[in-house]
Amino acid sequence: MTTTTHAFAAHVAHAPLAPFTFERRDPGADDVAIDILFCGVCHSDLHTVRGEWEGTLYPCVPGHEIVGRVSAVGTNVTKFAVGDLAGVGCMVDSCGHCPSCNDGEEQYCETTGFVGTYNGPDTVTGGHTMGGYSDHIVVKQDFVLKVTHAEADLAAVAPLLCAGITTYSPLHHWKVGPGQKVGIVGLGGLGHMGVKIAAAMGAEVYVFSTSPGKREDAKRLGATDLIVSKDADAMAEHLGSFDFILNTVAASHDLDQFLVLLKRDGTMTLVGVPETPHPSPSVGNLIFKRRALAGSLIGGIAETQDMLDFCVKHGLTSDIEMIQIQDIDAAYDRMVKSDVKYRFVIDMQSLKAA
Known part of the structure; x- marks a missing residue:
């Protein structure tokens, strides 16, 4: 059995998103059905629907920063009940039995790869998955997250399901904490x-940006200061002093300018994927200080739950701007210009008017 789902979808790469209806499966024995209240807007959504990444499957319903209320559960579901607040992030399935899945690192699934919340192979009904720019979603309980933030904060919780875990996972994996000096690029x-997360972990945090006007915002968010990355003198003051740098920039750029800021045994982890490769860093900058250049991809379901619980404990949510679904293309255009502080979130009630 299926249920008609109302959504906004892209039908081709270079046309506005438009109202769309399709059929979702009714909840099976292991499934949770969620009425979607809010959905964050990720740059991945834009890249996918506009065909900037290869392999977009149309019609495409994006959205993988989903929060809502459980409307139905299958007979085998023990983790959720009707009425619970719940979230869905970037993935809705994996093989479940490879070494990475067994370790709770489903994002690195070695057999099939993880199944994306949208534009992935629908392993239950066939076709491809449709995401959170829709009125409801049905997901296996093992890929659903418990949301315990206050209901008033739900819109600002949505981006945690991607932006939150993408940054929490490397900070957690490389054991960022008190006494460490940590840089955030971008x-x-x-x-x-x-x-926000690195500061809550107890680190001394610095932001690297090309925009000196962001200094006060960086401090408001928890940074000690902002370092203007195109100011050679300012950068030189911090040579060899950072324990860890998290590089969030998705544009191709010079990595050496940051690698030389790391202490011996320091690590810089990349979480942004540029459209064209970064210039190759100098091997000497790695070898002579035993520095590491690494990468990180979202996080497993258990770690994502840990992230949500950590954010509740420390009172963390995203800084957001709420939009109506009808304004999604304008929001995409603003994202290209970095004209948002710091995440758009769609009020899915606006879908009814559409």
Whole structure:
């Protein structure tokens, strides 16, 4: 059995998103159905619907920063009940039995790869998955997150399901904490969460940005200061002093300018994927200080739950601007210009008017 779902979708790469209806499966024994209240807008949504990444499957219903209320559960579901607040992030399935899945690192699934919340293979009904720019979603309980923030904060919780876990996972994995000096490269949707989370972990946090006008915002979010990355003298003052740098920038740029700021045994982790490769860093900058250059991809379901619980404990949510679904294309255009502080979130009630 299926249920008609109302959504906004892209039908081709270079046309506005438009109202769309399709059929979702009714909840199976292991499924949770969620009425979507809010959905964050990720740069990945824009890249996918506009065909900037290869392999977009149309019609495409984006959205992988989803919060809502449970409307139905299957007979085998024990983790959720009707009426609970719940979230869905970037993935809705994986093989479940490879070494990475067994370790709770489903995002690195080695057999099939994780199944994306949208534009992935629908392993239950066939076709491809449709995301959170819709009125409801049905997901296996093992890929649903418990949301315990106050209901008044739900819109600002939505981006945690991508921007939050993408920054929390490397900060957690590389054991960021008190007594460490941590840099965050870029102050956008990802970077602003990186600052908040690293500061809550007890680190001394600095933001690297090309925009000196962001200094006060960086401090408001929890940074000690902002370092203007195109100011050679300012950068030189911090040579060899950072324990860890989280680089959130998705544009191709010089990595050496940040690698030389790391201490011996320091690590810089990349979470942004540029459209063209970064210039190759100098091997000497790595070898002579035993520095590491690494990457990180979102986080597993268990770690994502840990992130949500951490954010509740420390009172963390995203800084957002609420939009109506009808304004999604204008929001995309503003995202291209970095004209948002710091994440758009769609009020899915606006879908009814559409």
